[in-house]
Amino acid sequence: MATRGLGGELWGEAFEQVTGVPLREQASVTGSTERVILRETARLHDLPYSDDLFARFADALGAVHVRRAAELRERGHALPGAAAVLAALAERGVHQSVVTGNVHQAAEVKLAVFGLDTYLRLDNGAYGEDGEGRPELLHAALKRSDVAPAAAVFVGDTPADVAGGLEAGVRVVAVATGKTSASELWDVGAEVVLDDLADTGRALAALRA
Structure with a gap:
């Protein structure tokens, strides 16, 4: 967002x-x-x-x-396609949460403001209070969700997201909607890189949903 x-x-x-x-x-x-x-x-x-x-x-x-x-x-907005992808995943029964460096309450407000919280199990996520790096946060979220790393997919938009997902043993789908280019995300080891989430079908295919 x-x-x-x-x-x-x-x-x-x-x-x-x-x-x-x-x-x-x-x-x-x-x-x-x-x-x-x-x-x-x-x-x-x-x-x-x-x-x-x-x-x-x-x-x-x-x-x-x-x-x-x-x-x-x-003043703000959700990124194009984000709500549609979350809704489509929810319809398929996919367990969805959030892993973010934001503190918990701030993350909840931002998600609610843009109508994205409906699709997420926020209590199973991980936030800035849970650690310093992405691997630590991912492990916390996986434990709360009772999901094995190999069964999870992490969507992120920074090199830290990609590196953290790989270190945690989670499959990473990177989206070049932040400050990092698609080529940079490929370079740090993302298995899949999307330019954005505007094409719901393509995003679901990347997520294998």
Whole structure:
């Protein structure tokens, strides 16, 4: 999904709320979890990092997403084809959840705002609170879903997603809808790379659904 810059605004608001310091610079976010981004951003501001800081930040970030959900709906949008693919998978009885570096509440708000939460078992997913890297998050989601790695498919759009899926023993379908090009996703080992999800039939074929 795309937030047209609002995601960064919400992050900065939560950062200043818990640190008392205006956000000057945010660490790279592509493929990272909120825990890692906060730790590295705190370092850029010469601030000490702790698990308590992250817990407070996660609460603040979730709360600001709730408070500004209507604005998120107005400024952002789901990626073309995403809802159709999720709906088609749901019709086939496919167990679907989410693995994301976002904190749990913020992820739930974004999915709900764009009408994607209906198709997902969110309690079986994994979020920024569950670890620092994609393999750790994937293992957490697989355990909660009681699904073996070999039986799962992970859809992601960053090199970290691809590498994490491979390390976790999960088949990866990459989608070049983020900041990473299709060729880069092929280069890091994705088995399948789609330009987008606009063609539902092609997406389902890639997912073998």
